[in-house]
Amino acid sequence: MTDASIHARADMHLRGSSDPLQSLLCIMSALILPTALSMMKSKIGGVELRLADLLQLLVLAGTVATAPWAMADAVLRSGGLAFVLFFFYCAIQGLCLGLSTETAKEVVQLAYILLSMIAASLHAQRQPQRFFRVFVFGMAASALATVAYHFAIGEYARYKLGADGRYAFGNLSALLLLAASVRGWSRRWVLAFIVSLLPLALSMERRGQLGVIVVAAILVIAALARFTTIRRALVLRLFGTVGAVVAGVLLMATDWSLSEERARYGSFTQAEEQLATHTSNLQRMGLVVNGIAVFREHWLTGAGANQVSNQLRPFYVDPRLAQSSTHNAYLDLLISYGVIGTALLVFACIRMAVQRRHGFEGGVMIVYCVFTIGFMPSGGSVPLMLFSALLLPLLKDPLTTSPLRHATSGGRVPFALTEGMPRASGQDLQQEPS
Secondary structure, rough: OOOHHHHHHHHHHHHHOHHHHHHHHHHHHOOHHHHHOOEEEEOOOOOOEEHHHHHHHHHHHHHHHOOOHHHHHHHOOOOHHHHHHHHHHHHHHHHOOOOOHHHHHHHHHHHHHHHHHHHHHHHHHOHHHHHHHHHHHHHHHHHHHHHEEEHHOOOOOOHHHHHHHHHHHHHHHHHHHHHHHHHHOHHHHHHHHHHHHHHHHHHHHHHHHHHHHHHHHHHHHHHOOOOOOOOOOHHHHHHHHHHHHHHHHHHHHHHHHHOHHHHHHHHHHHHHHHHHOOOHHHHHHHHHHHHHHHHHOOOOOOOOOHHHHHHHHHOOOOOOHHHOOOHHHHHHHHHHHHHHHHHHHHHHHHHHHHHOOOOOHHHHHHHHHHHHHHHOOOOOOOHHHHHHHHOOOOOOOOOOOOOHHHHOOOOOOOOOOOOOOOOHHHOOOOOOOO
């Protein structure tokens, strides 16, 4: 055992769940993603500030100050060093393209989000019961706040003013469905999931609705697989692979449907542009099609950080249609960093996911986030959703029993419950206070 691991264990043992500061940090950690996927933001001096940004800062600063060795150990165990390769590539790309300032902002933002979520994962592992309760409550509060706001202005469906708050509906329903699966389809959790479907339906948020359908389909296939020799993990891998291939084929099919004239002169005529300003589907189809054209020009090394809007502008007469994102986070990533940069980032994320050992339901939650991110504009909420799925132990049966007590009492442990937690002696096996 290294000195760093010993110090990390000491950090977490000396500052247990009974410490008020650690309890506060756990609560703030659990509220980062729910507040990011909400309407809790405002503009001050032309700068958009979110409550989630403040929570990230407080959690990261508090964790580094109170448990520095545990934080350093968590970064190493989470595959944080693999992200250094991606950051190094971004720096070289920025220097070569003369985009040092834009690249520095992008790298600092991504590194900041990554470190704050690693810090949050420490508190989630230390106090899983409290973290899960607060997380679900925060996500439900975020969804209800968006509903209340739109009801107040007379909009009872299709919450288009919700911005990132619309993404909370699908996340909440998917989480409750998987929580019901973990807990043996407890009536309370099944009922909570059914109730959550009403605001999801009213929101008409297609990303979340499709994502929940994907989650339900995986659970049904996994249940059927129990009657065969197929392992559930294999079902998950096959479903994810087939889904990725189908999504890629559909993406390319959109481009193949273009006529030769449109492929040469742009995706839309001027009349179609006027229609696109009032029709979101047509507008987004144009963004994807033109985004693919940009990617083909910069497919290997990318066009640089924050260059999507600049690259799309020549395709349009109306500059309002040249947005800062193609509404497809993966296409935005390919445009910005090319195949090389994207491969480095994907490698780092896969390494992180493999080292965390999420279990079946945790893996399904990752599939949900990876699926929905594909239909989201790139921005602060995308890496938050991705790193939350990869890092936070949300589905490790935190409400029914203490993980360590359950693991030592001969009960069935469905997942790696003690992943990331220090090996405890007999006196340490104390259930976390409710």
